[in-house]
Amino acid sequence: MSSLSITDVNKLGDGQFESVFGNVIEHCKSASTRIKKQRPFKNVDELCEAFQKYLDDITEEEKLAVLKSHPDLAGRLAIQGELTPESAEEQRSAGLNDLTADQKLLLDSRNKRYKSKFGFPFIICARENKVQSILEGLVCRYNNDYEEEIKTGINEVKKICKLRILNIVHN
Ligand SMILES: NC(=O)N[C@H]1NC(=O)NC1=O
Structure with missing residues (x-):
């Protein structure tokens, strides 16, 4: 799909x-x-801000649902080829398709540990990171408390969202 202008966006039918x-x-x-x-x-900035505001305004329960809807990085869905096209491309760009066996073991065990502490997957904007910073993020953020991690996770969703919008709409 070729990229849309903001005028095109404003003219799209609701569906x-x-x-x-x-x-x-x-x-x-x-x-x-x-x-x-x-x-x-x-x-396009205003459009991005509208999505960010949506994420700020939803209830904590809805935030949790948003976080839980994200796939694990290099997890089961990635292995089964069942990621959304957006997520597949983001994970590829971070180098997650080319993990060594050791990196895969480490990522899986840190993801599992994170999820069992918080009850939702570790989320990070893959397009702004590489394997090493993801592995490090999993260590640092594991030490955060629950409320802090909801906030950090939602912030990462905002970054992912903005980059997805910029793939669709040009300035
Ligand atoms: N778990 C997780 O961070 N998933 C996401 N990150 C990203 O950049 N795309 C995703 O699907």
Whole structure:
């Protein structure tokens, strides 16, 4: 798909808007359903801010659901080829398709430890990271408390979301 201008975005039918932006937050169609009604947007920054505000405004329970909808990095869905196209590309760009056997073991055990402490997967914007910084992030952030990690996870979802929008809309 060639990239859209903000004018194109403002002119999309509601259903088109929902399908184009339906996965800028992983598996969270309700964001695009709410945000389509806020058009017109002046520019792509305003559009990104609308999605970020959506993430700020939802309840803690909804935030947890957003976090839990993310796949593990290099986890079962990646191995089975069942990631969304966006997530597959992000994980590839971080080098997660080329892990050594040792890195894969380490990542799996740190992901598992993180998930058993917090009850949701470790989330990081893969396009802004590489294998080493992901492995290190899993160690540092494991020490955070629960509320801090919800906040950090949602912040990472915002970064992922912004980069996904910038793949769709140009300035
Ligand atoms: N677990 C996790 O961070 N997943 C995500 N990160 C990212 O950049 N894309 C994802 O699907």
